[in-house]
Amino acid sequence: MELELTRVDYTVVGVTNSNCLVLMPGNLPKEQCKVAIVDEDGVLQVFSIKKDEIVLHFKTLPGPPISSLKYVNGSGLNQGKIFVASKNEVRGYSQRGKLFLTFDSGLTEPISTMFVMDNDLFLCGKHIYTHYRDCREVGSYLCGDKIVDVVAFYSTKSRRLMSIIACEGRMCRILEHARVTCSLEVDTSPTILHLHEDDDSRSVLFGTIDGRVGILNVGNLQAFKGWLISNENNSSSINCMDSYDLNGSDTNQLIIGRQDGMIEVYQLSLNLNVEVIQKIFSFDCNERVTALKCGVIGEQGFNEILVTSYTGRVFGLTTQPISTHIDNSEGKYVFSTNSSEKIHKLRVDIEDLKTKILKEREKYQTSTQSFYNELSAIPLLTVNERFILDRESATYTLSIGIPTPIDFILIQCDAKIELMDEQKNSAVVSYTDSKQGNQTLVTYRCQMNVNNLELKVRTTEGERGTLAVYVTPMIQPKCSRKLTYDISTLTTLKNSITKEATKKKIKLEIDMCKYLSISISFYFLIS
Secondary structure (H helix, E strand, O other): OOOOOEEEEEEEOOOOOOOOEEEEOOOOOOOOOEEEEEOOOOOEEEEEEEOOEEEEEEEOOOOOOEEEEEEEOOOOOOOOEEEEEEOOEEEEEEOOOOEEEEEEOOOOOOOOEEEEEOOEEEEEOOOEEEEEEOOEEEEEEEOOOOEEEEEEEEOOOOOOEEEEEEEOOOEEEEEEOOEEEEEEEOOOOEEEEEEEEEOOEEEEEEEEOOOOEEEEOOOOOOOEEEEEEOOOOOOOOEEEEEEEOOOOOOOOEEEEEEOOOEEEEEEEEOOOOOOEEEEEEEEEOOOOEEEEEEEEOOOOOOEEEEEEEOOOEEEEEEOOOOOOOEEOOOOEEOOOHHHHHHHHHHHHHHHHHHHHHHHHHHHHHHHHOOOOOOOOOOOOOOOEEEEEEEOOOOEEEEEEEOOOOEEEEEEEEOOOEEEEOOOOOOOEEEEOOOOOOOOEEEEEEOOOOOOEEEEEEEEOOOOOEEEEEEEEEOOOOOOOEEEEEEEOOOOOOOOOOOHHHHOOOOOOOOOHHHHHHHHHHHHHHHO
């Protein structure tokens, strides 16, 4: 069973990160949803789409970067509420943009992830987990690992409130009353937690940094059940997940977004003893996917996947059939009146933008040639990067993304490394003869409008060093951002010791007579 979806571009916002998108459903089942998006500029905006036009409901002023966005459905006459987390503060907005809550959590570290359910608020920093009820602290937990995500739910058997935190150290911890009741060890580091609900059943899924999706056995509190999606094709890490019935089969599909821009839809059947999963759709947007949500968005009655990329592009993958009319006599496209008006409006907007850019460039050139002591400000370049070890292939995966197009990337290392080609990588590679202190010196010159580069690095076992990456964007004045990574001596053994392996005893025997005789001989030799 295949699924056909068509891409529709909507708008562009600021640079986005994970947990930046929510949908606010309407009163009727197939009514269009409102869209709420936050970005690194601290802007929250809520809009809807009417007749292919963006209708802005409200937009806040810029401020500190917003790390998490959540929405809680209303009941009865009460409308849903929007919650945003910024630094160590949580703010609540109504659907009309009215600020009704400003809550200072008092945490000593900024909030990285958040979960809201009824009157319960779960906030997590890098190492601190805190549970609030009616804005009063119920309990907290200090975690030795870095916390990456949190979810909460009521147990189907005991009806007790349980929460799960995913930790970077390959652990998922289950908490009750801010106390760890069970620690579930997984093979690799989790990146996101997701509650998959279907036919009155709930399953806890998690995505990993190596591109796999697993299911946790929360009911028995023992370990994770297994892997739903493996990494046979060496896929990229998973950034976001959602569950929704896109094709009207009365069962929710699993939709995932990956670091390399792949969006995949899987048909699941988790009610049986054996999980059945089948991929029914895949789409490559060639940009880093930060968030996705499913619902009725662009056209009433048609389901859709709304996606946000790292650079701020907002687009949808809709089930609505979009036909293209072609005039066979002249070989040209025939557009409707509305389409022609939209194209004309877009061309006018493009010309206005070109005029503004020319004026700003002339203004900049004039200021640089003046006699006053004016300096060119170097813009702050934000880089979304990852350096991940793949133990199966014994290679590192280096992923770099910036908001603006990449001009070139310079890679320098004082140890011998091998740079491997990626299928999606279209950059031009130039190798330079290594000199003293440089075992590797390589330049990647990217194509036009490329803001994401991913490559694999294979190291030599037994050699350690420092990998330096210089990222240069295509902006003026020219600047570069330096990133450094440590390459360990034993690459393939790093983070590979499991809990079972630590239980084994290792016996070390030293013959002191031979050791003393060798030491005395060495002493007389050097003297």
